[in-house]
Amino acid sequence: MADLTASRTKPVAAPSARKARRMTDLRRQPGFNAMAWGCIVFLYSPIVVLIVFSFNDNRSVVRWTEFSLRWYGEAFQNKGIRNATVISLQVASVATFFATIFATLAALATTRVRAYKGQTLAYAIINQPLMVPEIVTAVSTLALFTIIKKATGVNGIGYLMLAHTVFCIPFAYMPIRARLEDMDLTMEQAGADLYATPYQVFRRITLPLLMPGVFAGAMLAFVVSLDDIIISLLVAGPGETTLPIFILGQIRRGITPEINAVSTLLLGLSLFFVILLFWITRKRK
Amino acid sequence: MPAEAAAAKTRATDPSEPHMILVDHVTKSFGRGEQAVLALDDVSVTIRPNEFFTLLGPSGCGKTTLLRLIAGFELPTRGQILLDGQEIGHLPPYRRPVNTVFQNYALFPHMTVAENISFGLEMLGKPVKEIADTTARMLDLVRMEHLAGRHTAALSGGQQQRVALARALAPHPKVLLLDEPLSALDLKLRKAMQIELKRLQSETGITFVFVTHDQEEALTMSDRIAVMDTGHILQVGTPRDIYNHPARRFVADFIGDINIIDAELESVSGDRGRITFPGGGTATAQLQTASMRPGRVSLAIRPENVELTDPGDARATTQGEIENVVYFGVGSNVHVRLRDGSELIARSAEVKGQTGDRVGVILPDEHLQVIAD
Amino acid sequence: MAAQPDIAAAPADGLAQAQSDARARRRRWLLLAPALLTIGLFGLFPLVITLIYSFLSPGTYGGVTWEFSTNAYTQFLFERDIFDDTLAFSTTYLNIFGRSIGLALVATIGALIIGFPTAYFIASKPPEQRNIWLFLITLPFWTNLLIRTYAVLLIIRDEGIINVSLMQIGLIDRPFGMLYTDGAVFMGLIYSYLPFMVLPLYASLEKLDFRLVEAAYDLYATRFQVLRRIIIPAARPGIIAGCILVFIPGLGAYITPELLGGGKKLMIGNLIALQFGSSRNWPFGSAAALILMVVVMAALLIYVRNAGKAGVRHG
Incomplete structure (x- = not known):
């Protein structure tokens, strides 16, 4: 008898138990799950559309006809795109190089030390490029560079690289500083205890342990430089068209599948670095 | 008692006594001006060659600071530290033939077990052959040969502990400093490592200076113990000394369970004194110093040394009533209320009597100790 | 027990202490010099130039002429009549400022409405899943803003996928003009800066002790009451920061109104850029830039105060 009732209630109990669990999952708020998934759809669908249609054979960027790498081929043929890519990579490399070195040195001087006079000021200055709206930085830098150019007569891509170095420093600084702060001070004491001189401690202990942070900083700087448009747009002189500037110019002229292809490539490059970065920092933990 | 303290000091740093480390009137304060914190207040202590010496005290007592001063991670504000006759107090850590096992082990995560162990030898510029031989010997000593190529992050707590030991022993320092190295291990592993540490110490013949807040650990492993509190060394002695003859109320309280009884010191003869209890009864007790004068004193006696008997027993020092009996496995604690209202605990394997019974309390002379506050 | 160990720890003996302190100080500033000089000279100093420029007169072909003038500031509120040189109150630029602040505010509220449930959802997930969600939310932020904005443009324009699909299923027979409207800019702003909302919200919701929620349910609160009385107050620092x-x-913003507003629906960013470009009125552009910066600094001050009070640290 008892067995019978048990077997009879079972199939009914399963779904209702599930429902009951849902109702008693106290963390849930109605509609919040849907909103979160909607958020992801909202963030990713335009990008997905862009990527998908970059592989469309048709000239239309709306109607799908056939898969093709045609627009990538054309993009590679395009001299403007090629030049812009070279400029972008040059600027990003130089800016990353200097920004990472400067940020590493600064991080060594601002972390793990007794509070000292001017520390807050130093910290504020390093983060200054993050606090000022980009458009303001862009026009002020333009104003300064115009004065310097007029006074010295020196022109060139160095100005653009310099402008990028400035705003790359705080981005490179963040992960390096975080890494240093997480670093166990006793590691260095252990090194000194085992007869390593201060230089040997830095070379054999501090620097190797800091390296993941330095890599992360360099990658962030590179991505940020590669993606910059506003400052480059105002500061870049003739013949210094970076890839984003080139793309903006093309968009203003009209939408072509070629832009989709270049955009996808640039997107892919940034994603590659960021995912790599995520993976490295995750692995290290 | 300044005279007494001065006497203790000269005794602690007698240069004629053989020493490995001689801490001589060392003071260490952190911070400056108003906020300065005194971590060590004019501390002197002698650590002998080849001994297992323990600094024992509650957190904040200055034991770790003293260890860090010997290691060279901190420099003394005043005073000097001698190692085998040589002043080392102001040398950087890498110039001191002293190695440390850190509380969190501080193994280099970017190096393998073997690389960690050979690091010190490498920094000393030893020949490659010697480095390889010593490293192999150390791996063998701590039974880690099979994990030589592993990265240290993948090791268990006990394994990390052994690598840290091998790394610190590899350069064959004159002194090995251990900063609560067992605190991160679970109880069972801790017991095993206590024996292991003792073995390593006798095998290598290196002087060990061990910091802990665990009195049981200190009593188990040490040749001698220094009990510290608030920047002072209160007592130095063998585990038996410290346990049986605590000199100060803090030492008595900190190590094991102890009864502290208020009493009156009637007269002094040599190092013994005549005591009367407020609830009646008299006894003769051991004095810590000969300079004690009659008056109110504190008496210390371990619960296991208190004996209970019939109220009429002629051997009874004083009288009381059983308040409570608490069973704890291997024995019981009997809480006795004395006539003057103070409480006393007697510990024994079996208990005669129950709550409410009147009992005679025997406080044997040889276990009664007059202590300073 | 030992005070905070310090790698620059120095012997306390008077002279040696002073010497090593001086050495540590010199080393510190030497390490800081490259970063501070670069940012100081090419990040901070230009702002001073902008301040000076805003009080000069515009040059004919861009740039400035060194003649003191407050015209750049009066231009915001008044229009100078070309014929009789009188000043008449004009709302042209005020409108642009108002529009910008309005759009930014509405976009902020929109991002909050979308971001809050998302952040809460992530915080209530098990820790391993949280990282993946956070990664997905932050990933777009690290990709090119221009390209993301372009992607939005692609789908909302007249020939875009939304309009075409709607026409195909017969819901509309003419494209529904979304591009070059305030709505498009609003959506573009949310799209661009949503991660900035979710992250701080998540940071404060993650710290929420769910036992408090259980306690509230235990005391007969409904789900909505729990949200309003327990969860939202706990997330307050995150809400303000976000x-x-x-x-x-x-x-x-510059790119969003430029592409999605079609250059017609100007925001401050575009106004400033325009002054340094085709309008060739650098002093006016400088003044606008400074006014924008003052507003931003005021907002940042609220943020810093709030963060300090709540004890929340943001990297």
Whole structure:
């Protein structure tokens, strides 16, 4: 008898138990799950559309006809795109190089030390490029560079690289500083205890342990430089068209599948670095 | 008692006594001006060659600071530290033939077990052959040969502990400093490592200076113990000394369970004194110093040394009533209320009597100790 | 027990202490010099130039002429009549400022409405899943803003996928003009800065002790009451931080109104760029830039105060 009732209630109990669990999952708020998934759809669908249609054979960027790498081929043929890519990579490399070195040195001087006079000021200055709206930085830098150019007569891509170095420093600084702060001070004491001189401690202990942070900083700087448009747009002189500037110019002229292809490539490059970065920092933990 | 303290000091740093480390009137304060914190207040202590010496005290007592001063991670504000006759107090850590096992082990995560162990030898510029031989010997000593190529992050707590030991022993320092190295291990592993540490110490013949807040650990492993509190060394002695003859109320309280009884010191003869209890009864007790004068004193006696008997027993020092009996496995604690209202605990394997019974309390002379506050 | 160990720890003996202190100080500033000089000279100093420029007169072909003038500031509120040189109150630029602040505010509120449930959802997930969600939310932020905005443009324009699909299923027979409207800019702003909202919200919701929620249920609160009385108050620092982090870049946005507003629906960012470009009125552009910066700094000050009070640290 008892067995019978048990077997009879079972199939009914399963779904209702599930429902009951849902109702008693106290963390849930109605509609919040849907909103979160909607958020992801909202963030990713335009990008997905862009990527998908970059592989469309048709000239239309709306109607799908056939898969093709045609627009990538054309993009590679395009001299403007090629030049812009070279400029972008040059600027990003130089800016990353200097920004990472400067940020590493600064991080060594601002972390793990007794509070000292001017520390807050130093910290504020390093983060200054993050606090000022980009458009303001862009026009002020333009104003300064115009004065310097007029006074010295020196022109060139160095100005653009310099402008990028400035705003790359705080981005490179963040992960390096975080890494240093997480670093166990006793590691260095252990090194000194085992007869390593201060230089040997830095070379054999501090620097190797800091390296993941330095890599992360360099990658962030590179991505940020590669993606910059506003400052480059105002500061870049003739013949210094970076890839984003080139793309903006093309968009203003009209939408072509070629832009989709270049955009996808640039997107892919940034994603590659960021995912790599995520993976490295995750692995290290 | 300044005279007494001065006497203790000269005794602690007698240069004629053989020493490995001689801490001589060392003071260490952190911070400056108003906020300065005194971590060590004019501390002197002698650590002998080849001994297992323990600094024992509650957190904040200055034991770790003293260890860090010997290691060279901190420099003394005043005073000097001698190692085998040589002043080392102001040398950087890498110039001191002293190695440390850190509380969190501080193994280099970017190096393998073997690389960690050979690091010190490498920094000393030893020949490659010697480095390889010593490293192999150390791996063998701590039974880690099979994990030589592993990265240290993948090791268990006990394994990390052994690598840290091998790394610190590899350069064959004159002194090995251990900063609560067992605190991160679970109880069972801790017991095993206590024996292991003792073995390593006798095998290598290196002087060990061990910091802990665990009195049981200190009593188990040490040749001698220094009990510290608030920047002072209160007592130095063998585990038996410290346990049986605590000199100060803090030492008595900190190590094991102890009864502290208020009493009156009637007269002094040599190092013994005549005591009367407020609830009646008299006894003769051991004095810590000969300079004690009659008056109110504190008496210390371990619960296991208190004996209970019939109220009429002629051997009874004083009288009381059983308040409570608490069973704890291997024995019981009997809480006795004395006539003057103070409480006393007697510990024994079996208990005669129950709550409410009147009992005679025997406080044997040889276990009664007059202590300073 | 030992005070905070310090790698620059120095012997306490008077002279040696002073010497090593001086050495540590010199080393510190030497390490800081490259970063501080670069940012100081080419990040901070230009702002001073902008301040000076805003009080000069425009040059004919861009740039400035060294003649003191407050015209750049009066130009915001008044229009100078070309014929009789009188000043008449004009709302042209005030409108642009108002529009910018309005759009940035509305976009902030929109981002909050979308971001809050998302952040809460992530915080209530098991820790391993949280990281993946956070990664997905932050990933777009590290990709090119121009390209993301372009992607939005692609789908909302007249020939875009939304309009075409709607026409195909017969819901509309003419494209529904979304591009070059305030709505498009609003959506673009949310799209660009949503991660800035979700991250601080998540940071404060993650710290929420769910036992408090259980306690509230135990005391007969409904789900909505729990949300309003327990969860939202706990998320307050995150809400303020998120709102300011979205509002600031939203206010200074350039690319979004440029592409999605079609250059007709100007925001401050475009106005400033325009003055340094085709309008060739650098002093006016400088003044506008400074005014924008003052607003942003005020918002940042609220943020810093709030963060300090709540004890929340943001990297």
